[in-house]
Amino acid sequence: MKLIKAFTKSIQCTLGTVLGERARFLKRLYREVTNGPSIKERYLDIGAGRLINTKVFGEDFRESYALDVNFTNWRSQEPQEPKIHFIVGDAQALPLKASTADLITMFSVIEHFPSPQKALCEAMCLLRPGGELVIQAPNPLFPIDLHTGLPNPFFVPKFARKTFLKALGYSDWLNDVYSHPRGKDLTKWLSGTMKPTGVQRVVYPSHFVPKRVRGIYNFLAKSRFFNLVPPSYLYVYKVIQ
Secondary structure (H helix, E strand, O other), rough: OOOHHEEEEEEEHHHHHHHHHHHOOOHHHHHHHOOOOOOEEEEEEEEOOHHHHHHOOOOOOOEEHHHHHEOOHHHHHHHHHOOOOEEEEHHOOOOEEEEEEEEEEEEHHHOOOHHHHHHOOOHHHEEEEEEEEEEEEEEEOOEEEOOOOEEHHHOOOHHHHHHHHHHOOOHHHHHHHOOOOOOHHHHHHHHHOEEEEEEEEEEOOHOOOHHHHHHHHHHHOOOOOOHHHEEEEEEEEEEEO
């Protein structure tokens, strides 16, 4: 159990050292699908965390909004980022006016919503005509949980999932990761208001993963396993005009 906890920590530590590169990598994938909305006035990053994605994706916008449930650790950055407006709130009840955003991003966050449909509905209401929504989410078919390094708990029958996680010392996991929506789920929830622009497989460079698993990761990449089952996806949707 200690080895599993140590591996989880190594995932978080490794990711913490490459957040800027990760944001640039995701932006390149996004740019391969679209040039972005025609109007670049206001950008909203939902689940902004350390503000890395907010800064990178907000570069082309007049003003950026960073939303998260808690900014305690990052509030000191506000004076150095005059373009970024901090919003402490819930993505399932966004405290902003309708039709005021040109781009909204959700990176590694939708799986943490108890009601992802509600969060998407809130985002749709905020976007202007022609605005875009970008979602990066884990692949529900990937065998490893990207948050912990555990075998994907969603592969375990629902009735046994809690017991499985408790045995591994991760009984709180289900209180943080609620679901792994598929692309078809997102498209269904957004239908009528937004249309899919494109989807990208997200396969990070090997130095984005902990050293102890890089050999396996490189082998899977060379074997083209990730072409069939990538770790995550980047989905882009545009408001129907």
